[in-house]
Amino acid sequence: MAVLRPTLKFIGASSLHCRLHPLSRIRSSAFRAFATNLSPPSKAVVYEQQGPPDQVTRVIDLPPVELRANDVCVKMLAAPINPSDINRIEGVYPVRPPVPAIGGYEGVGEVYSLGSGVSNLSVGDWVIPSPPSFGTWQTYVVKEETVWHKIDKSVPMEYAATVSVNPLTALRMLEDFVKLNPGDTIIQNGATSMVGQCIIQLARAQGLHNVNIIRDRVGSEEAKEKLKNLGADQIYTESELEVKNIKGLLGDLPEPLLGFNCVGGNAASLVLKFLRQGGTMVTYGGMSKKPITVSTSSFIFKDLALRGFWLQKWMNSENSKDCRRMIDYILSLVKNGKLKYEMELVPFEDFKGALDKALGKLGSHPKQVIKF
Amino acid sequence: MAVLRPTLKFIGASSLHCRLHPLSRIRSSAFRAFATNLSPPSKAVVYEQQGPPDQVTRVIDLPPVELRANDVCVKMLAAPINPSDINRIEGVYPVRPPVPAIGGYEGVGEVYSLGSGVSNLSVGDWVIPSPPSFGTWQTYVVKEETVWHKIDKSVPMEYAATVSVNPLTALRMLEDFVKLNPGDTIIQNGATSMVGQCIIQLARAQGLHNVNIIRDRVGSEEAKEKLKNLGADQIYTESELEVKNIKGLLGDLPEPLLGFNCVGGNAASLVLKFLRQGGTMVTYGGMSKKPITVSTSSFIFKDLALRGFWLQKWMNSENSKDCRRMIDYILSLVKNGKLKYEMELVPFEDFKGALDKALGKLGSHPKQVIKF
CATH class of the missing domain: 3.90.180.10 (Medium-chain alcohol dehydrogenases, catalytic domain)
Incomplete structure (x- = not known):
């Protein structure tokens, strides 16, 4: 030492x-x-x-x-x-x-x-x-x-x-951008990340459906099984989404109105494709180190909104009371076995x-x- | 016939x-x-x-x-x-x-x-x-x-x-996304378009500064002169913005908090570069037929929001009364010589x-x- x-x-x-x-x-x-x-x-x-x-x-x-x-x-x-x-x-x-x-x-x-x-x-x-x-x-x-x-x-x-940090990021992102109601659907990439795992479980606790995108890799079936056990409704690797009618995969689920992106590049484009008319995508990370590319028509005709999230913004802010309430809620879920990582x-x-x-x-x- | x-x-x-x-x-x-x-x-x-x-x-x-x-x-x-x-x-x-x-x-x-x-x-x-x-x-x-x-x-x-159609698009975009106050700055590309010309004049009528990007072409000096006469504060061709410190060009103007994009590609990236922390870019056209590319850090650290506008959305909507109020306002500006094209x-x-x-x-x- x-x-x-x-x-x-x-x-x-x-x-x-x-x-x-x-x-x-x-x-x-x-x-x-x-x-x-x-x-x-x-x-x-x-x-x-x-x-x-x-x-x-x-x-x-x-x-x-x-x-x-x-x-x-x-x-x-x-x-x-x-x-x-x-x-x-x-x-x-x-x-x-x-x-x-x-x-x-x-x-x-x-x-x-x-x-x-x-x-x-x-x-x-x-x-x-x-x-x-x-x-x-x-x-x-x-x-x-x-x-x-x-x-x-x-x-x-x-x-x-x-x-x-991570569970609070997940909860803030679920609450801060779009008013969600039970039965609504959210979509995310990077679903195996700690924030991703929290999003799945917090969504479930709020009665929200969730669709998840993970990267293609050895062990992706095992990763899917793990996310399923946390409460994931649907999980796809990026290559499984190379289909013409991506929304056909949703089956009975409503089209997602909120999406989360922590990857960028193709994985971000897939989130945008899944979103419904008027939907919002929130970027909170860029693991692929690739930018986000969006067509003009996504903005004009599909009326998508793109936003960003950084927890740092909440530090030393007026929102600390709100954050503490959220922390207590998250810890109550932990206590009741509804949130784990x-x-x-x-x-x-x-x-x-x-x-x-x-x-x-x-x-x-x-x-x-x-x-x- | x-x-x-x-x-x-x-x-x-x-x-x-x-x-x-x-x-x-x-x-x-x-x-x-x-x-x-x-x-x-x-x-x-x-x-x-x-x-x-x-x-x-x-x-x-x-x-x-x-x-x-x-x-x-x-x-x-x-x-x-x-x-x-x-x-x-x-x-x-x-x-x-x-x-x-x-x-x-x-x-x-x-x-x-x-x-x-x-x-x-x-x-x-x-x-x-x-x-x-x-x-x-x-x-x-x-x-x-x-x-x-x-x-x-x-x-x-x-x-x-x-x-x-065009003047109302300009006014709605100035009013619908960000609360602007006299002295604030807006930025746009495609400034010579009819909507662009309206944005310059409507911004001026509301006491807003405006920064304008036009494409490089024969006659760009003439186009600049024309926009200056309409009330443009600053006008740059895309190539004039290939500088390291783009915000240094603003001089005394506050950094723009709202931007308009009707071009896409590089011209959209330039609008994003000019925007201040927490700013919003609204896309209403894609004249270059190129997509909009955004870095992850623009969302996370710069907290930019990207939105879209389509006047069609307002047709047959509950907003018709609001639109009629705006139309009367625009025609009053025309009558007073404050809006022309x-x-x-x-x-x-x-x-x-x-x-x-x-x-x-x-x-x-x-x-x-x-x-x-």
């Missing part, structure tokens, strides 16, 4: 951010030696520059932080490695967070200690940062009370740790191995969730 | 449509020889099958039609040859109107006679069919009172004849010549408007 080098330069964008930086921790402990309310030291995954996550991240020990009146110190229980965490470390997003930074944006923890002014949380409560907030890949996180959302302790910790809990000591798996260096693996 | 052949087969989709067919006219006059309220005979441009307009249309004489209680007989004054009229005759629209049919969808006429139950119109009123309605290329049109919208007689007849009034006798000009067979010509 690396030792904190005094030569590191830390640049904080906000006071909150500053206070999570290793250097600010040193300052706190050095200049306030007699402070009474300190967090324990924290072990954290830090990166000092953007780049390949397996090269730029390292686990270091951070000194205690002083809790201000409204602060809450949370002992992290679990936090996932999401593709968006990887993208942030790589620096491929249009807005790069300042470095150095601690990795991770979501996770669940237990309240460990409270600032003197905190009244709505108690030691032992389970909490998640909502909206998701940087720095969850560490053993103790200190943030203001308003950052934390108290949740039901009776759900498995790996679901609590992962609820606020595969995860692998990995001890924090094995972070590098989990990161390699999340980076796809070791073949296909379930979502990696660090257990602290 | 052709004589009506009794062997023609007429298939009417609706009773209204039926009553405008030559055969139904024969029936009316044959079986109701003693009816007292008949229209005059009408001279009409008819096509018996879809195809090249200069081959399938012919001018024929139609016998008188009996006016029912709610009918109004209108002596047509003027009607334009719009690209959409040509497309309908060609049969390139997804929904083909039944044939045989009388050409033309908009125009202005003078009330000639009234059914016994008509109370809101008087002989001599100027009226236009609103929403636009088939069969305006004839000397006398009989339709129900509700079809007709009475307009101000003091505007030039060629503007009254052309207000309800080039037209050529052509006597009905020269219909074939006007059609050839509208089809582009004789080079570039202004909008052809038939004067009856």
Whole structure:
């Protein structure tokens, strides 16, 4: 494990951010030696520059932080490695967070200690940062009370740790663009992704039919079987959709009025083909790295609308109350066995191995969730 | 001039449509020889099958039609040859109107006679069919009172004849998708088109800035000068936009939040590039016959929305009252010299010549408007 080098330069964008930086921790402990309310030291995954996550991240020990009146110190229980965490470390997003930074944006923890002014949380409560907030890949996180959302302790910790990015993306996309009623149909590509799996189950919980497109690959029959078990009504590989009358495949299902695209290229065109007159396609990813191509007549005669979704837009926004309501709903589905997805809990000591798996260096693996 | 052949087969989709067919006219006059309220005979441009307009249309004489209680007989004054009229005759629209049919969808006429139950119109009123309605290329049109919208007689007849398709498309697109405020900017390609010219002037009337893209061609400087005179703030040819920092060209103008595309291909991509975060592009034509290609990040990070517009959607809809309000507003701008576009009034006798000009067979010509 690396030792904190005094030569590191830390640049904080906000006071909150500053206070999570290793250097600010040193300052706190050095200049306030007699402070009474300190967090324990924290072990954290830090990166000092953007780049390949397996090269730029390292686990270091951070000194205690002083809790201000409204602060809450949370002992992290679990936090996932999401593709968006990887993208942030790589620096491929249009807005790069300042470095150095601690990795991770979501996770669940237990309240460990409270600032003197905190009244709505108690030691032992389970909490998640909502909206998701940087720095969850560490053993103790200190943030203001308003950052934390108290949740039901009776759900498995790996679901609590992962609820606020992928499942919330799925639910927001089902609710934010088109008014859906039970009996309506939705269509999506990239259906085997974690968001895709959530869409299938959330759609089912709301009485919506769902049509799913997956890529052609070895094991596609097995993938279909898995999605069927989650509640998928129809599943097609892209090549199975090379037919003249694509809508004939729908049988008795109503034509979809909402579609989700996380692939682009041909897979996006297939979603557009399935959509009914006046339908909407929401793009939230581009796994094929190909653009979306749309005919003029799709807009004029078929009256399709194309939109985009990025959860980031919801962070630090006025919608946090709405997001928390949705999170509670999603966790209630988890509790009732109506929402599940595969995860692998990995001890924090094995972070590098989990990161390699999340980076796809070791073949296909379930979502990696660090257990602290 | 052709004589009506009794062997023609007429298939009417609706009773209204039926009553405008030559055969139904024969029936009316044959079986109701003693009816007292008949229209005059009408001279009409008819096509018996879809195809090249200069081959399938012919001018024929139609016998008188009996006016029912709610009918109004209108002596047509003027009607334009719009690209959409040509497309309908060609049969390139997804929904083909039944044939045989009388050409033309908009125009202005003078009330000639009234059914016994008509109370809101008087002989001599100027009226236009609103929403636009088939069969305006004839000397006398009989339709129900509700079809007709009475307009101000003091505007030039060629503007009254052309207000309800192109200028209304421009105004609806400015009002239906994004809430615009004075000082906002809009961007469009195909700016020299009739809709494009209307967008410039309507935007100006509403205090909006406008940025315009035209195609590279001989005479583009002249075209720019013309659009400048109509009120264009900025005009670029496509090749002038092959720059790294396209938004740098905007200078002091706010980034556009609404864009219009009637071209597709590169010209559509340029509109997307100009749009600001969260902007909307509305497609209403595809002159280049190329599709619209959009990057995934345009949807996710730039949060662009892509929509389509087709005036046809407004026909026979609940929005007719709204459209009539807009038409009155547009005609008031015409009256005040704030909206103008080039037209050529052509006597009905020269219909074939006007059609050839509208089809582009004789080079570039202004909008052809038939004067009856």
